[in-house]
Amino acid sequence: MSSFDYYQASVNASPEHVIPALLEQYPHASVDHEKATNGYERASVIHRGDNKLCRIQWGGNTGDMTQIRGTGENSPQCAQAIRLLWPSHRLQRADIAEDYSEPGVWETMTEYGLNLAEQFALKIDQRGDWNRDDIQGKGRTLYLGSRQSLAYLRIYEKGKEKAVRSGGEVTDPDHVRAEAEIKPQNKVQGYALASLEPRDYWRCSPWLNQYSTILFLQNMERIRLWNVTKQSNDDLAFAYMLKQYGAVIARQIAANGQDYVMSKMIEATEDQLRK
16 A cells, blocks of 8 residues: 655745644644754754654745655655645655565566666666675665656665664565655646645656556556646635535534525625625
């Protein structure tokens, strides 16, 4: 099942609003200042002890937007919080992971990746001991594509990587991860991609969509980003209103009927309708 392993977005809200709102999504967490990076002026981190739940940056030459980032196992909750609090946000980067563990999966996933690299003229990079079939058991990685493009793919021996990081024994040598890194190339793509479910990100690129057939054993219709346009501000505001007050409207319909609710809405907006 696809899941976020990195989620970074910018929201149109001040840090004075963003930080308290996020703290409500992370019970028993604390906030501390950190050194800002990437042209931002200030940064804070929300954490529980040594566990950094999400990072916030703002100011500097980056405009009025506030950046929020969650990494690793904290990414899904960070993405959920951003999408709940700021349905209209601009995605900057999302990493989506698919994990498999069975004999031969490494060979299958890397061979298909190399075939696609030839077919689509993708850049290839390899790390680890490929020549001797990883005789030391430290793990190998195959990189496909460019990190500056929309889609970039890492295929690596996750079970071995975990053992190297922890200093322990390899308990699952067949654990392999395919991790797609998605970076929108413009603002329109950033807003359009911000509401997708993790599995849908595999559909954003022609070669990545084709690679997903080996992961999901099915063909998925590709998302053609040049046909996707950003919603208008009124569309986004209306969607946000429905999300915030949909439950209230539903209760009013249940109590008084749909005609009553519609008449009240028309009455409340009739001046604007006349214009």
